[in-house]
Amino acid sequence: MAKKLRVGILFGGRSGEHEVSLLSAASILKAIDRKKFEVVPIGISKTGRWLTEGNAAALLEGAAIEVLPADAAEAAGPSDAVAALVPDAASLGTGRLDVVFPVLHGTFGEDGTIQGLFELADIAYVGSGVLGSSAGMDKDVMKxxxxxxxLPIVKHVTVLRSEWEKSPRKTVTFIESALKYPLFVKPANLGSSVGISKAHDRKELGPALKLAARFDRKIVIEQGVTGSGKSRTTxxxxxxxxxxxxxxxxxxxxxxxxxxxxxxxxxxxxxxxxxxxxxxxxxxxxxxxxxxxxxxxxxxxxxxxxxxxxxxxxxxxxxxxxxxxxxxxxxxxxxxxxxxxxxxxxxxxxxxxxxxxxxxxxxxxxxxxxxxxxxxxxxx
CATH class of the missing domain: 3.30.470.20 (ATP-grasp fold, B domain)
Known part of the structure; x- marks a missing residue:
C-alpha cells in the first residue's frame, strides 16, 4: 500500500478575510481524500499565533484562541512554524510535511508572504509562487x-496615499481629468472587495479615496463599465x-x-x-x-x-x-x-x-x- 502524503492545511491568518479562510479550510478538511492523504490542520490566529492539534480545531469552530491555554505542542511563533516544515521537526508536533495547502485569503496569505516561507523551507505548496502571488494581489502591478x-482592461489611474493626503484637490482634479464617472475606488493590495467604493460624482469620490487609503498606500481608480440605460440597475x-x-x-x-x-x-x-x-x-x-x-x-x-x-x-x-x-x-x-x-x-x-x-x-x-x-x- 502506497504511503499517504502528509498535507498541511493552513488557515486563519491576520487578514480581514480570516473568517472566510476558516470556512474554506473546514470544507477542504471535510472533502479531502483521506485514503490518499494524511491531513495536518495548522491554524493562525488573528494575532498571528500558530496553532495545531486541538487549538487548530478550536479555531475552525470559532473559539477565542487568544484565551486558550498555550503549550509547546499547540502554539508557536512563526520561527517555530518554519521548523514544522523541515525534516525531523517536532516543535508543532507535525514532523515533516510533504505539501502545504495554504487557505489563507488576503494579506499575508496570497500576497507572496507565506509563499516565501515555503520556498525558504523547500516544501511543495498549492498555488502560485512568490512573484505570481504578489502580482495577483497588487491591482496596479497586475494591470x-x-x-x-x-489584454483589454478598463481605463484606470493609480495614486499614492501620500499624494492624496498632501494634495486632495489636486488628486481629485487629476482623477477627473483622466476618467469619467462612475468610478470604482480600490486599495491596490486587498481582496474580497474590502475597502472598495463606487463613486458616482465628486461628492462621493473624496470619501471613497479616504476609505481605500485606510487599507493600502496605493489606490487604484477605475472607470466604471456601464451600458446606455439611465438607471443604475440597467x-x-x-x-x-x-x-x-x-x-x-x-x-x-x-x-x-x-x-x-x-x-x-x-x-x-x-x-x-x-x-x-x-x-x-x-x-x-x-x-x-x-x-x-x-x-x-x-x-x-x-x-x-x-x-x-x-x-x-x-x-x-x-x-x-x-x-x-x-x-x-x-x-x-x-x-x-x-x-x-x-x-x-x-x-x-x-x-x-x-x-x-x-x-x-x-x-x-x-x-x-x-x-x-x-x-x-x-x-x-
Whole structure:
C-alpha cells in the first residue's frame, strides 16, 4: 500500500478575510481524500499565533484562541512554524510535511508572504509562487502585466496615499481629468472587495479615496463599465468569472456569472448576503465564452500564476457587449459552494478530485523547481 502524503492545511491568518479562510479550510478538511492523504490542520490566529492539534480545531469552530491555554505542542511563533516544515521537526508536533495547502485569503496569505516561507523551507505548496502571488494581489502591478500582454482592461489611474493626503484637490482634479464617472475606488493590495467604493460624482469620490487609503498606500481608480440605460440597475456591468487550473499548461472552466443583489459585488454581497445569484454557465454566445476562457488563460500566464486562480471579467450590459479583464484571484474562496469549485463542478471535476488535483500540481511544480540550480560551480 502506497504511503499517504502528509498535507498541511493552513488557515486563519491576520487578514480581514480570516473568517472566510476558516470556512474554506473546514470544507477542504471535510472533502479531502483521506485514503490518499494524511491531513495536518495548522491554524493562525488573528494575532498571528500558530496553532495545531486541538487549538487548530478550536479555531475552525470559532473559539477565542487568544484565551486558550498555550503549550509547546499547540502554539508557536512563526520561527517555530518554519521548523514544522523541515525534516525531523517536532516543535508543532507535525514532523515533516510533504505539501502545504495554504487557505489563507488576503494579506499575508496570497500576497507572496507565506509563499516565501515555503520556498525558504523547500516544501511543495498549492498555488502560485512568490512573484505570481504578489502580482495577483497588487491591482496596479497586475494591470501593468495585463497591458503588457495586450489584454483589454478598463481605463484606470493609480495614486499614492501620500499624494492624496498632501494634495486632495489636486488628486481629485487629476482623477477627473483622466476618467469619467462612475468610478470604482480600490486599495491596490486587498481582496474580497474590502475597502472598495463606487463613486458616482465628486461628492462621493473624496470619501471613497479616504476609505481605500485606510487599507493600502496605493489606490487604484477605475472607470466604471456601464451600458446606455439611465438607471443604475440597467447600466450595471455583467460580472463574469472563470476558474483556471494548471501550471505550465493551464485550463479554463466554463464561464459563470454573478448577479449581485447590490449595485456592485462588494464584500457584503459576497459573504453577508444570500441575495447574489450565481449563473453557471453564464448566458453567452459560444464565441463570447470561447474568448473569455482564452483571455482567462492568458491572464493566468501574464501574471506567472500556478495551481489555481479565479479570473474575473466585466462585460458591457448592452450595446457592443465589450469584455474587459478585471482581475485575478490566486487563492479564491474554496468552500463547496464557492464559485471556483462550482465552476469546475460544472466543467466535470468534482470538489474532492479538485483538491487532489491541486495537491498533485503543487508536487509537480515543486519537482520542476528542484531542477533549478541555485549555486554555480566552475567546471574543472
Amino acid at each position: 501593468r502585466l495585463f497591458s503588457q500582454a495586450k 447600466s450595471k456591468a455583467r460580472e463574469l468569472e472563470v476558474a483556471v487550473l494548471g501550471n505550465d499548461d493551464p485550463k479554463a472552466s466554463v464561464v459563470g456569472e454573478i448577479i449581485p443583489d447590490k449595485e456592485f459585488y462588494d464584500y457584503e454581497a459576497k459573504y453577508l448576503s444570500d441575495g447574489s445569484v450565481p449563473v453557471i454557465p453564464a448566458k453567452l454566445t459560444a464565441a463570447e465564452s470561447k474568448q473569455i476562457r482564452a483571455m482567462a488563460v492568458e491572464a493566468f500566464r501574464a501574471c506567472d500564476l500556478a495551481g489555481l486562480a479565479r479570473v474575473d471579467f466585466l462585460m458591457e450590459p448592452d450595446g457592443k457587449r465589450r469584455i474587459y479583464l478585471n482581475e485575478v484571484n490566486t487563492l479564491p474562496g474554496f468552500t463547496a459552494i464557492s464559485m471556483y469549485p462550482k465552476l469546475w463542478q460544472a466543467t466535470g471535476l468534482g470538489y474532492s478530485d479538485l483538491i487532489t488535483t491541486l495537491i498533485e500540481l503543487a508536487l509537480e511544480r515543486h519537482n520542476e523547481r528542484s531542477r533549478t540550480s541555485f549555486t554555480f560551480e566552475a567546471s574543472k
